[in-house]
Amino acid sequence: MNMIEFRNVSKVYEDNTAALRNINLTIKKGEFVFLVGPSGSGKTTFIKLLIKEISVTTGNIFIAGRNICNLKVSRIPQLRRNIGYIFQDFKLLPNKTVFENIAFALEVIGKPGYVIKVQVPQVLKLVGLFSKMNSFPHQLSGGEQQRVSIARAFVNRPPILLADEPTGNIDPVTSDGIMKLLSRINLIGTTVAMATHDRSIVNSMRRRVVELEEGEIIRDQKRGVYGV
């Protein structure tokens, strides 16, 4: 089953920057895909289109068979609840504790309190931050903050997880930990798309690699490596 499908998708920003040009791509349910390419090649744009943070200029995007380009504005929250998004810049709320930051993602979608009390500690154990539950983001290291943002993206067990450079600015050992986590999440059936610049991670994982350059797909390999 196709989880994500891009059909002739182009994105031109208001200032006429063509960030994506005529993209055609399908990602199957349960796949793990690396998006690679130089800075400015369109990776983040690709991911933002999937949660409708921005809209396509031309073309269509299908998620689980549904065309999201003609989705009503009132249906957008529903779409986002099914997609976990690990932001390039974490986007943790500084005045909320680790627990609250994650609980917040569940409150937002109307989960009752007793569910939150069970699910948040569970996901914190998964990312190894159970003991930091009551810390504030500024009391955490970069890697720990990154893991909080993964926990928040995953706490709702969404069928799709999008990660925008989840290992940027993190040392190799911590990066390995995060990749193990994402692999585990992928193993339980979650479709994962991850944008990255990290050559060694891509090379060691041997997953599907889609390479972008100036908004075009120039390579799509089954068990690829970072670059040729």
Place this chain on the structure above:
Amino acid sequence: MIFRPKYFFGETFSNLKRNFLMFFTAITTVAITLFMVGFFLVIVYDIQGILGSIKSQVEVAVYLKDNITDELRVYLENEIKSWDEISEVKYISKEQALENFKGEYEGSDILKEIQGNPLPASFELRLESPEKVDLVALRFIDKDGNYIEGVDDVIYGQSYVQKLFSIVAIVGTIAFLIIAVLLLATVVLIFNTIRLSIHARRKEIEVMKLVGATNWFVRIPFLFEGFFEGFVGSLISVIFLFILSNYFLIKGERAVVDTMHIKDLAIVGSNNVILYIYLGLVAVGGLIGIISSAFALKRYLEV
């Protein structure tokens, strides 16, 4: 979406605590502006009340010559009744006049000095439109400036009545203009304060929206906040207004009323209308808070 009062109130109050200065500014703004609006409303209302009392007391007394014939008297009465400005004509005969006089001065020495009946018969006129009292009086005067036949004298109000009417009209207009401007200023100020408070939390709103919050979920705590600010602010203004009108205005107005000899005056703070002004202010405060928040939020929800 399930309504989650605990979450929404929790959010609202933690926001208020976090942005206490902003919150304080908003409340003070509402309190001051609504206080001024309320103050003017009370003043205008009171002036209306005083004016009403004065108006109802404006009457014209037309004293008749003792030698007037019954024919002429009846003719005059019918003529006066046909004028548009007149609402009521009452004939007081000489005997009736003496009777009234005795009633008013019962037990007083003045009665002993009265020989026979020196009081004239008269018509008492009540006016439909008291502003036209001059016009009515003029009708009893002929081309040469004398009173028409059968009329001895025409007496009406005091000379300040006319001036008062025009002053009150001007004051009323100015006060309403000021109220309109103040209300507008209140809206703009609350709108801005809430926009600032929203702006300070735009990151939070963005994240909320990106993890799948509906617009209403984001909106509700801010609407509560706006309502709370408007409500508390207006409550404070009402308290100050209450104190001011009860301890200062009433005394001032009593003094005015006493010097002007106005009876049956509705005085500040002593009736329902003032209560409605207070309730109105609180409602307006809360409403302005909510509406300003809703408008201020609009731009930030487009994620």
